[in-house]
Amino acid sequence: MVLDVRGLHVEYVNGESRVPAVNDVSFTLRRGEVLGIAGESGSGKSTLAYAITRLHKPPAEISQGEIVYTRADGSTTDVLAMGEDELRDFRWEELSIVFQSAMHALNPIMRVGAQIEDVLKAHRPGMSVQERAARVVELLGIVGIPADRSGSYPHELSGGMRQRAMIAVGLALDPEIIVMDEPTTALDVVIQRQIIEKIMELKDKLGFSVVFITHDLSLLIELSDTIAVMYGGKIVEMAAAEDFYHHPRHPYSRGLLSSFPTLGGPKRELTGIVGSPPDLLRMPTGCAFNPRCPLAFDACSSAEPALYRIQEPGAGPSEAACLLYADGAKKQDELAMGETL
Helix, strand or coil: CCEEEEEEEEEEEECCEEEEEEEEEEEEECCCCEEEEECCCCCCHHHHHHHHCCCCCCCEEEEEEEEEEECCCCCEEEHHHCCHHHHHHHECCCEEEECCCHHHHCCCCCCHHHHHHHHHHHHCCCCCHHHHHHHHHHHHHHCCCCHHHHHCCHHHCCHHHHHHHHHHHHHCCCCCEEEEECCCCCCCHHHHHHHHHHHHHHHHHHCCEEEEECCCHHHHHHHCCEEEEEECCEEEEEEEHHHHHHCCCCHHHHHHHCCCCCCCCCCCCCCCCCCCCCCCCCCCCCCCCCCCCCCCCHHHHCCCCCCEEECCCCCCCEEECCHHHHHHCCCCCCHHHHHCC
16 A cells, blocks of 8 residues: 545535535555546546645645555555645655646646756756756657657647646656646647556656546546546545446446447447536435436435445456445336446
């Protein structure tokens, strides 16, 4: 285990109003694992990413929870209890983040090489100028950018190269964890493929763990070891990627999967999910998904489901926040749960 998140709450505060954007989220990230986090826009994915990295500014507020980081030597520390100096050392050194839009994350008036070198200057003050320059060239080579592009400005690079440059910044100090917040958004599918292959190659080579956040389930299934699905600020399903693909448990997960076409096997009609994500200021009572759920029954509008552990023949263990699995048994027919999806 490298990161253990327990009972995390993040709220946006405006006077007397408090909007719960992340509500009682818990998960464990193992060393060398890729944890994929999926969900519609507004489900709390990016808010969770910023909470893990302690990058939130007012009006966002982490009101409850623990984020425990385990170092390679086995010692632990609570990220939420870190002071500013300790947090500054922790970021990039132990945990880094690749932001959603490289064009906005990179400084437009600094050359790419200089931006990577800035990280080294701040965290490796003992490095000589020559050592820093050699490290910049090495990092660019690792992510597949020619060394002569270190003198380029961000606008002189393609979208894929800018995203690779952001990954190079994230790798500069050999962190144990990299949080990637939709790093392939707005890239075409060919460049997406190149970026994903590079991430997997580097993970296997360098041994870091990844929290990969996206709304693209097909991407997550291919990339991740474990997938967590968020809805209304909560995790509603968590399972191994293969089990999630073949045996999705939560009706929301089934709806997400049915909104993507299959590239092989029998064709199916794309159905998607009716309705819109919930208003976080006026959450439905009971299960947050019940107004959109085709399998909702009376209890769903009054009882809020826990994250139930599920173990069934032919599939690995998983968890789903759905009353269909209350008391360890499904309350609906297997066919109704979507075997024909």
